[in-house]
Amino acid sequence: MRLISLSTLAALAACPVAADELDTQAVALFEAAFSDDICPLYFDDPAAPERYDITRGEGEGTLTVFAFTCDFGAYNRVDAFVIQTNLDGLHVASFAQPALDLTYTDENNTMESELAHLGIAGYETTATLINAAVDERTGQIVTQEKWRGVGDAMSAGTWDLTLQGYVLRDYEVDASYDGELNPVSLLKNGQPVD
Secondary structure, X not given: OOOOOHXXXXXXXXXXXXXXXXXXXXXXXXXXXXXXXXXXXXXXXXOOOEEEXXXXXXXXXXXXXXEEEEXXXXXXXXXXXXXXXXXXXXXXXXXXXXXXXXXXXXXXXXXXXXXXXXXXXXXEEEOEEEOOEEOOOOOOEEEEEEOOOOOOOEEEEEEEEEOOEEEEEEEEEEOOOOOOOOOEEEEEOOEEOO
């Protein structure tokens, strides 16, 4: 991500704006925060983001999500998100996800061997998601990242949109590379799965 001044970010997020102004500010924030190294598809041919206006309960207002397509691979699409909330204004969304602890049975610990251990080493954040689908009504994001083309190794997550931004709810992984899809839940309803 590009380093930008806090005053620039504060100016972009400062006050409520009309829809067209919000769109313009979201694009400006995205372009300031991301580089063509992270989002080459966008910077080669800038396209308007998908916009989702999520109406919350009474008194909670509207949350706005902007989805920018950053890149395409053979079987994965990379997206970045800018969100507008009443509490935090306009900002780049970040997403928590488990940092995986994977061990395979061969001495080189390669995926060609059997998976011996799958666990969580900790948590990290990312500013992009793979194959993200946004629920137009709730703003919830669901992903399924293929680790290789046949799809037998993958990770999938569900993030709920809250007044503060996105919160990781569910996460599952299939790290077996065994020709079959058999994911293991690591996180369910925000709680680690044993």
